[in-house]
Amino acid sequence: MRELSLHIIDVAENGIKASADFIYIEVAEDIPENEFKIVIEDNGSGIPEEMLKNITDPFVTSRTERRVGMGLSLLKEASERCGGVFDIKSSDKGTIVTATFLHDHIDRAPLGDMTSTIMTLIIGNHGIDLEYKHIFNKKDFIFNTKDIKEVLDEVPITDPTVLGKLRTMVDEAVKKLKKGID
Amino acid sequence: MAKLTINDLKKIKEDVSKATSVRNMEETSVVTVHFGTCGIAAGARDVMNTLMNEITEADVHDVKVLSGGCLGMCSSEPNVTVQIKQDEPIIYQNIDGNKIRQIFKRHILKGEVQTEFALAKK
Ligand SMILES: Nc1ncnc2c1ncn2[C@@H]1O[C@H](COP(=O)(O)OP(=O)(O)OP(=O)(O)O)[C@@H](O)[C@H]1O
Numbered sequence: 001m002r003e004l005s006l007h008i009i010d011v012a013e014n015g016i017k018a019s020a021d022f023i024y025i026e027v028a029e030d031i032p033e034n035e036f037k038i039v040i041e042d043n044g045s046g047i048p049e050e051m052l053k054n055i056t057d058p059f060v061t062s063r064t065e066r067r068v069g070m071g072l073s074l075l076k077e078a079s080e081r082c083g084g085v086f087d088i089k090s091s092d093k094g095t096i097v098t099a100t101f102l103h104d105h106i107d108r109a110p111l112g113d114m115t116s117t118i119m120t121l122i123i124g125n126h127g128i129d130l131e132y133k134h135i136f137n138k139k140d141f142i143f144n145t146k147d148i149k150e151v152l153d154e155v156p157i158t159d160p161t162v163l164g165k166l167r168t169m170v171d172e173a174v175k176k177l178k179k180g181i182d
Numbered sequence: 183m184a185k186l187t188i189n190d191l192k193k194i195k196e197d198v199s200k201a202t203s204v205r206n207m208e209e210t211s212v213v214t215v216h217f218g219t220c221g222i223a224a225g226a227r228d229v230m231n232t233l234m235n236e237i238t239e240a241d242v243h244d245v246k247v248l249s250g251g252c253l254g255m256c257s258s259e260p261n262v263t264v265q266i267k268q269d270e271p272i273i274y275q276n277i278d279g280n281k282i283r284q285i286f287k288r289h290i291l292k293g294e295v296q297t298e299f300a301l302a303k304k
């Protein structure tokens with residue numbers, strides 16, 4: 001994938017398919033430690049133990065449309081190619097996927113348009129809640145749809161106009177975070 | 183820890199409530215953008231972005247947008263399914279920003295199926 005934020009949609013959609021109603025996404029960049037970390041957590045039905053053992057084998061999939069599943073194997077490959085570690089833990093309470101990368105590795109795809117990833121997940125999946133935490137050199141920005149829905153009240157968060165405005169705010173907040181402005 | 187402020191969010195709510203107080207919230211069409219791995223790699227997120235912009239610009243509120251799983255037709259991704267009311271759903275293939283714009287303006291707003299991009303029926 002051209003952007004790490006595209007892998008994030010892919011992995012999050014797996015959780016939603018497994019009936020999760022809450023997704024936690026963390027992007028942690030640490031320049032002094034030269035680490036780029038992605039965490040995607042869901043509270044879906046989890047992956048059966050037998051399947052989990054070789055989950056990143058592309059021929060492991062529960063899909064019936066075609067016999068290969070690629071989402072997780074692609075992310076694992078991307079992370080390991082960039083000196084990182086890929087890990088997946090799962091139980092009947094949910095699944096946690098972690099992928100790290102050397103921040104400055106030449107093959108590391110850029111994070112890309114993370115805000116579009118978040119807005120896409122929100123508009124497409126009515127009824128789920130999502131928390132997005134972006135950590136940059138130990139400072140963070142948190143975006144949680146539960147908080148937002150409380151303020152919006154009867155105005156639906158999936159309204160494209162609402163999402164357009166949220167997009168601008170999140171873009172600005174993350175830009176500030178990276179510049180180190182509080 | 184940085185967060186969006188309550189005031190910012192209240193402002194969104196006010197703006198949108200004002201603009202939509204008379205709107206009919208009943209959804210008459212459902213657009214599903216398919217987000218399997220192949221669809222994502224082929225540009226499904228860009229299609230979704232363009233669709234969201236078109237809906238905002240046209241100021242329509244009766245279109246429901248969903249994200250769907252893969253249809254198993256990897257070579258023709260991104261795929262988009264459009265269903266107007268109880269009509270038969272139409273699957274569109276190899277969709278990009280321009281094509282979704284055309285589908286939105288002609289099919290979703292005017293009901294004209296864009297057969298040039300539609301999956302041929304058996
Ligand atoms: N978060 C999750 N919760 C429950 N099951 C999961 C989760 N992630 C993956 N799986 C299971 O692992 C399989 C492989 O996932 P993977 O994303 O690699 O491929 P896929 O989703 O089957 O297909 P593709 O991603 O290529 O569209 C899935 O079919 C699903 O059964």
Ligand SMILES: [Mg+2]
Binds near residue numbers: 010011013069
């Ligand atoms: Mg998948």
